[in-house]
Amino acid sequence: MTDRRRHHDMGGLPDSEPVPTREHLFEPWEKRVDAIKALLSDDKRNLLTTDEMRRGIEDLGADAYERYNYYERWISSITNTLLQKKVFTVDELGRKMAEIEARQEDKPL
Amino acid sequence: MNQRHEHAMYDVDPLHHHPPQADLEDTRLTHHQVMQMAVAELLIEKNIVSADELRAQIDFMDTITPARGAALVARAWTDAGFKDRLVADSKAAAAEIGLDIGPIPILVMENTAKIHNLIVCTLCSCYPRFLLGIPPDWYKSRSYRRRAINEPRKVLAEFGTEIGHEVELRVHDSTADMRYMVLPMRPQGTGAMDEAALAELVTRDCMVGVALPRP
Known part of the structure; x- marks a missing residue:
């Protein structure tokens, strides 16, 4: 029988890896992603539902889903949803990211 | 937001402990970190969120810890x-x-002498965040999501938790619309303890069902 599940739907699939019990404290950028998600979802803004967030993660495709870590998937989904809702444009995002990259270039190594 | 003045990730595994590494704070931002900063700055410029709201939200999240679930x-x-x-x-x-x-x-699932409950989110990472905080890495891991539902006893053994075969193991798969928390059994020998002392015994992992409270 063909398994027609999507990639994220992995419950019960064979896996011989032990559960990785090592933990890390959340990095500031991860907390900021979490905070952005919470604020966009609140009653004041109502710009991102849990289901929109899920859909964005599930639509990343198997390859990106595996390559990205957890909060990388989150910020990708948040960003795609905000683009779709025209909160900002691809151009604005591209310019802003280039600006942030350029600020980094100025950093002494 | 200045990435360089904040602490980089560090390891909390007690057997393999590294101090925070100052030099890591100066490593270059990843693509997704740049994306996060860009999104935050655009949202602030467009007056959708303020920098104060972002800071307040992070401070709020830091107050949401498993102590809340433990109090219940x-x-x-x-x-x-x-x-x-x-x-x-x-x-x-x-x-x-x-x-x-x-x-x-959030459904609270009560452990008894005959039933042990375990929670997972096979689809992603749904978790009783308002009672336990942000889910730990292992809860979101591929192997926990895959294995918790078909070989839960083996998974529990990896956490050092043995559940007798006379006890029924119930695994609850969380969704975006319904989350679970485990109500563990009160350990024996705790009759003299007051509520505050008892709460200290209740760890996050006990309320996910991968561990048992120890007196």
Whole structure:
């Protein structure tokens, strides 16, 4: 029988890896992603539902889903949803990211 | 937002401990970190969120710890009526002690001598965040999501938790619309302990079901 599940739907699939019990404290950028998600979802803004967030993660495709870590998937989904809702444009995002990259270039190594 | 003045990731595994590494703070931002900063700055420029709101939200998240879930468990251990109300309607019961369980319903699953409960989210990472905080890495890991539902005893053994075969193991798969928290059994030998001392025994992992409280 063909398994027609999507990639994220992995419950019960064979896996011989032990559960990785090592933990890390959340990095500031991860907390900021979490905070952005919470604020966009609140009653004041109502710009991102849990289901929109899920859909964005599930639509990343198997390859990106595996390559990205957890909060990388989150910020990708948040960003795609905000683009779709025209909160900002691809151009604005591209310019802003280039600006942030350029600020980094100025950093002494 | 200045990435360089904040602490980089560090390891909390007690057997393999590294101090925070200052030099890591100066490593270059990843593509996704740049994306996060860009999104935050655009949202601030467009007056959708303010920098103060972002900071306040992060501060708020830092106050949401497993101590909230533990307070509910300790109250349930010392007040049978409260336990019944907690299992029947966790939102109303939590409100009795001034706790908000958040917008998504949480079912509290009671462990007994005959039933042990375990929670997972096979689809992603749904978790009773308002009671336990941000889910740990292993909860979101591929192997936990895959294995918790078909070989839960083996998974529990990896956490050092042995559940006798006479005990029925129930695994609850969380969704975006329904989350679960485990109400562990009060350990024997804790008869003299008060509610505050009992709450100290209740760890996050006990409320996910991968561990048992120890007196």
